[in-house]
Amino acid sequence: MxxxxxxxxxxxxVSGEANTATVTADRRLLHPSAVHRTSIGSDIRCFSQGKNPFGLYCPSFVRNVAGNGRCFSVASSSSVHDVVNDLPRLSFxxxxxxxxxxxxxxxxxxxxxxxxxxxxxxxxxxxxxxxxxxxxxxxxxxxxxxxxxxxxxxxxxxxxxxxxxxxxxxxxxSDSEEERKWLGWVDNHLVHVLSPNIYRNYKEALESFNYITTHGNFSFTQRIIAKYGGATAMYFVSKKLKEKHNIVDERKALYGAAETWVEALKDRQFLGGPNPNLADLAVFGVLRPIRHLQSGIDMVENTRVGEWYSRMEDAVGESARIVS
Structure with missing residues (x-):
């Protein structure tokens, strides 16, 4: 795989930075079979055998600014031993x-x-x-x-x-009332400004349905129907959603939501501080599908959300999705 x-x-x-002298425990988990490059110039394997000193999963660490270490980010190999002994055993x-x-x-x-x-x-x-x-x-x-x-x-x-x-x-x-507040904002507001933007016009609606040609279980005929029929249907549905959620200008609503989120950060790297919290992950997840669509390109070009989004891409890292 x-x-x-x-x-x-x-x-x-629609259906319904740790520096090179500091080692900081990250909340992420690493699958035992994964191999990641460290910042000390060699490959350290997160033990691929049945169990390891960390339990079935070994915690990863914050990516070093000088490299891409996902399992360790340390100034010297001797630091690894000290940190390993202090790691909690993870049960999930x-x-x-x-x-x-x-x-x-x-x-x-x-x-x-x-x-x-x-x-x-x-x-x-x-x-x-x-x-x-x-x-x-x-x-x-x-x-x-x-x-x-x-x-x-x-x-x-x-x-x-x-x-x-x-x-x-x-x-x-959840860690805080602030985190819970913004988790609610994602579900009750942010998601509702997406459809009117993704399907703002027929061209953008078609763009958003192109993924169907490479994803999902469709025959050729079903792909054509889904792409053109779906784009047409969603174009009209988005107009109803726009009215339902009192959206006058689609892009203005999207830009406003992005700026609202940036303001919530209050000059922090993430809402969670030095590391993303659940609200950061929720906002990132919701925005990720549109990032390279026209609506997402416009959003990054016209708001300050781009820097946070790039930090989130770095923090989340590679997909953990596996395919045979």
Whole structure:
């Protein structure tokens, strides 16, 4: 199996720094079979055998400004031994994680951003939005659906909350009232300004549906119907959503949301401070599908959100998605 990077140019289908002298524990987890390059000039393997000194998963560390170390970022190899002895043993080590999703769904991308950040390997099953045969077995007919060792989890916010508690059993709730506030803002406001922007005109609607030609379980005919029929339908749906959420100017609403988020950072690297918290991951996940669409390009060019977004790309790192 191999890892694939990032999220491709896609659309939304509506369905429902540690310096070289400091070693800082990151919240992410590293799958035992992964190999990452360190900043001390050699490859240190996160033990690929059944167990290792860290438990089934070894914590990764903040990427060194001088390199791309994902497992260690240290000034000398002797520092590694000291840090390893102080590491907590981590209990969350799922054997099989499967995400049923639409590639461009913002709620699915929230979950993926969380899994990527914590380096929890997961497989993806792309659900055909027309027939939904891939989730026929489930009484829950929306995405995302996350199967963790055979246990079904649904609703992006609930999925992330449950996974966070399993990774951080010492923390029963979100870190702060501020974090909870912005998590709510993502679901109740940010997601609602996306569709009117993604499907602002027919050209942009078609752009957002191009992903269907390379994702999902479609025959050639289904791809054509989904691309052109879907773009047409969503163009008109977006107009209704625009009215429903009192959006007068699509781009102005998107830019306003981006600037609101930047203001919330209050000159911090992330809302979580030196490291992203759940709200950072949620905003990043929701915005990631549109980043290279025209709406996302315009957003970065016309707001201050680009620098934070780049830091998040660095912090989240490579996708933890695995394919056979």
């Amino acid at each position: 191999r890892r694939i990077n990032g999220v491709r140019v896609l659309s939304r289908i 080590a799922p054997k099989d994680v499967v995400l049923y999703q639409y590639e461009a769904c913002p709620f699915c991308n929230k979950v993926k951003a969380f899994l990527d950040y914590y380096n929890v390997p997961y497989k993806v099953v792309e659900v055909n939005p027309i027939f939904k045969k891939e989730i026929k077995w489930s009484e829950y007919k929306k995405v995302p659906i996350l199967m963790v060792d055979g246990v079904q989890m649904v609703d992006s916010t609930d999925i992330i909350d449950k996974l966070y508690k399993r990774i951080h059993p010492e923390n029963s709730t």
